[in-house]
Structures are given as structure tokens and as C-alpha cells.
Amino acid sequence: MPEISLEPLKIGVIGFGYVGRVFHLPYIQATEGLALHAICSSRGDEVRKSYPGVKIFDDAKAMCADDALDVVVIASPNETHRPFAEMALRAGKHVVIDKPFTTNLRDAEAVLQMARAAGKHVIIFQNRRWDSDFLAISDVVRSGVLGPIRHVESAFDVFEPAVSDNWRFAKGEGTGRWFDLAPHLVDQALLLFGAPERVTADIQCLRAEAGADDWFMVTLHYRQLNVVLRGSMLARFPAPRFVIQGMKGGAVKKGLDIQEAQLVRQISPSDDAFGVDPDPLRLRHQDGSTQDMPAPRGCHRQFYALLVATLNQKSPLFITEDQMLAVMHIIEIAARAAWEGHTLKLALPEATCRHLQSNSIYENA
Structure with missing residues (x-):
């Protein structure tokens, strides 16, 4: 595995449902080179109890605007994938989207086109x-x-x-x-x-x-x-x-x-x-x-390890x-x-x- 930067990538996760809690958050916390920075959820009290010290947002746009963030992970319902991805890209963040990419091929193509224009990566969580x-x-x-x-x-x-x-x-x-x-x-x-x-x-x-x-x-x-x-x-x-x-x-x-x-x-x-x-x-x-x-x-965590290597080396x-x-x-x-x-x-x-x-x-x- 390529050498990992000493400065961890700061991650913000949209969604604290089953997918966010079970799949993404444990792997983010267990992967060298990543730092869980923020979680966006309407269940703020539950998030605060489970992840003390992490910034909590109840508005996705406000979280995406956080200058400290490097990557936004979208673990919310399928219909929100395109709007949240575009919101994060406009804010200059890389984006990880839990499957499916979007609800249709047309939206997926639009998101990738926007990512190319922004010079940022969008990647699907194919764990x-x-x-x-x-x-x-x-x-x-x-x-x-x-x-x-x-x-x-x-x-x-x-x-x-x-x-x-x-x-x-x-x-x-x-x-x-x-x-x-x-x-x-x-x-x-x-x-x-x-x-x-x-x-x-x-x-x-x-x-x-x-x-x-x-x-x-x-x-x-x-x-x-x-x-x-x-x-x-x-x-x-x-x-x-x-x-x-x-x-x-x-x-x-x-x-x-x-x-x-x-x-x-x-x-x-x-x-x-x-x-x-x-x-x-x-x-x-x-x-x-x-x-x-x-x-x-099995090693789903490999997804996030490869993400770290990719973003740090701009590959x-x-x-x-x-x-x-x-x-x-x-x-x-x-x-x-x-x-x-x-x-x-x-x-x-x-x-x-x-x-x-x-x-x-x-x-x-």
C-alpha cells in the first residue's frame, strides 16, 4: 500500500441510518489516514451520544460548507444522492456515495460531469x-x-x-x-x-x-x-x-x-x-x-484504505x-x-x- 500522508483526510457523513451507522462510520474510524470530522443527521442527540467530539449538523448544505472537510460521504436515501453529491461538489469536496449511484443513469452522468468540471472525485461505495x-x-x-x-x-x-x-x-x-x-x-x-x-x-x-x-x-x-x-x-x-x-x-x-x-x-x-x-x-x-x-x-475497509491512497497521491x-x-x-x-x-x-x-x-x-x- 502506498505511503499515507501524516495529515488525515477529514470526513463528513450525511446520514445516520442503518447504512451510515453500520457500514461507513466503523470503517472510517478504523482506517489510517482518515478522521471523522462531522455527521449530518436529524438525530443529533443520538449522534452526540455515539460520537462525542464530532461536529453535528442538521443541514447538509451547512456541513458541506465546512472548510475543514475534504470528503463528504452520502449515506442517505437514494433520491437524495444526486442533490447531495452536487451540493458537496459545489463546496469543493470529494464525494463517496453509498450505492446506488443515483436513481437513474441520467443523474449519474450529470454528477460525474460536474465532478470533472470541479476537479474532484466521485466514487461509489462498492464495498x-x-x-x-x-x-x-x-x-x-x-x-x-x-x-x-x-x-x-x-x-x-x-x-x-x-x-x-x-x-x-x-x-x-x-x-x-x-x-x-x-x-x-x-x-x-x-x-x-x-x-x-x-x-x-x-x-x-x-x-x-x-x-x-x-x-x-x-x-x-x-x-x-x-x-x-x-x-x-x-x-x-x-x-x-x-x-x-x-x-x-x-x-x-x-x-x-x-x-x-x-x-x-x-x-x-x-x-x-x-x-x-x-x-x-x-x-x-x-x-x-x-x-x-x-x-x-473479507475486508470492506480496503475501500477506504484505497480512497486515502488515491486522494493523497492524486491518482x-x-x-x-x-x-x-x-x-x-x-x-x-x-x-x-x-x-x-x-x-x-x-x-x-x-x-x-x-x-x-x-x-x-x-x-x-
Whole structure:
């Protein structure tokens, strides 16, 4: 890791809900080179109790105007992502946005255009690039041990039959399970295999009281490869997190990364047991034999460590504009494919496809 500046980057976080409290704040505090400077929330008393000494704002514009801030982290509802990002950019700050980028591709493009004009970085919090399950699958794909890969399933199942009043599942733009999980699942697929050629999608609302979709099956069609992304909120028997079928073998990773569960239990990212995955990846070889391989340790904190190195050295972002926009493009194409009921061609710019392909794990295995 490049040497870190002695002067820590000062961070301000907008939002003190589940995402801000569970995902961002623990990692910010556990990352060398970062200093938590401010939190913007309507729950000031709760913030003050949990983070004494941190500046508290109840107005995002006022926090963004704080000259001491270097980076604004947006951990607020999806519909606020574009206005808060633009507010921070106008104030001369770098911006981290929790997924999804925005509620539509058009807004994402507008935010990036504004960031270029301001000479600042905008980056999406793709923490699940450092999930133990995805790291395990990435290692297997990179090794080439499975031979030519023909079918992949990436599933993220839970069992939550009761409909909560969470805004994520209310009727509205940018809500629902597909919009909630696709930023991660699509990003992982792009990292593994690059840009698909076509997209087929089925996105449904299976719980009668739900205002937004709670089940999806989206297929990314590549040449001689299908990648199926699935998510259900009614899974009493969750599907394996990953299944890969190759011509010389297969791989299955059953369990989910445990970092979120550990953060909910208030286990520190600095704890020796943090991110250690007890569930191995199982390989089945061409001769029918099986082999269990320990999963790499998950490390979401790596996102913020790389952010520090990038901003201090003024280097290009480790999550590129092409990757961020391609994710948004596929999210929208899949929703349209589900609505229209047929497979749609993915019309990404040729330069974007080349970039995604050149950075994909399978292409470079």
C-alpha cells in the first residue's frame, strides 16, 4: 500500500441510518489516514451520544460548507444522492456515495460531469468487492482451474416475509430489491467477466403488501456464458451465494460474507476475527473429486484504505467512471427488459466495453 500522508483526510457523513451507522462510520474510524470530522443527521442527540467530539449538523448544505472537510460521504436515501453529491461538489469536496449511484443513469452522468468540471472525485461505495465469498470466487476464476466457464449463478437471498416501512421497499424511483442489490451483483459480474452482450430480466413483487419489487432473476448473456443474478426476500432455503459451472470443474460458495453481521453486533473492523469466513469454497474437479478451500478474509475497509491512497497521491480512482456508469446502465436495461418482457441488447459505448473487458478477471486469467 502506498505511503499515507501524516495529515488525515477529514470526513463528513450525511446520514445516520442503518447504512451510515453500520457500514461507513466503523470503517472510517478504523482506517489510517482518515478522521471523522462531522455527521449530518436529524438525530443529533443520538449522534452526540455515539460520537462525542464530532461536529453535528442538521443541514447538509451547512456541513458541506465546512472548510475543514475534504470528503463528504452520502449515506442517505437514494433520491437524495444526486442533490447531495452536487451540493458537496459545489463546496469543493470529494464525494463517496453509498450505492446506488443515483436513481437513474441520467443523474449519474450529470454528477460525474460536474465532478470533472470541479476537479474532484466521485466514487461509489462498492464495498462488496471485498466480500470473502466474492474474493474466493475471483481467485478460482483467475486460476483457470475450472476451464472455460459456461454458467454462473450469483444469489443474495433472505427470508423477510413481513413488509417493513423502510423507504427502500416503498413505491418510488430507485426502490425495490433489484435496485438495492444490483449495484453490487452487477459490479461483481463486470469485474469477473466484463460487459455482457444482452440482458434478460424478471423482476416481481411477491409480497402482497410490498410497494416495490422483492424478487428478481436477471441473466447477463455473454458469448458462450450466462451469468444469472438472483435475489429473493422469501427464501426459507437460501440458494448458494455463488455457483460456477466450467468445462473442467465447478465451484460453489454457500455462505454470505459475515462482515455486515459482525458490524451489527458491533464487532470492530480492527478485531482479529473480523471478516474471517468459516464457510469454505468447494471445488469439484473433472475426475469427480471435491476439494474445500478456505475463503479469503473479507475486508470492506480496503475501500477506504484505497480512497486515502488515491486522494493523497492524486491518482486515478480504483473504481472507474466506466464501471460506475456501466452498472447504472445495466440496472436500467434490466428493469426495461422485465417491463417489456423480452431480452434487450446492451448498447454500451465501444470504449467502455474495451475498458471493462481489459479489467475483467476472466479475460486476464
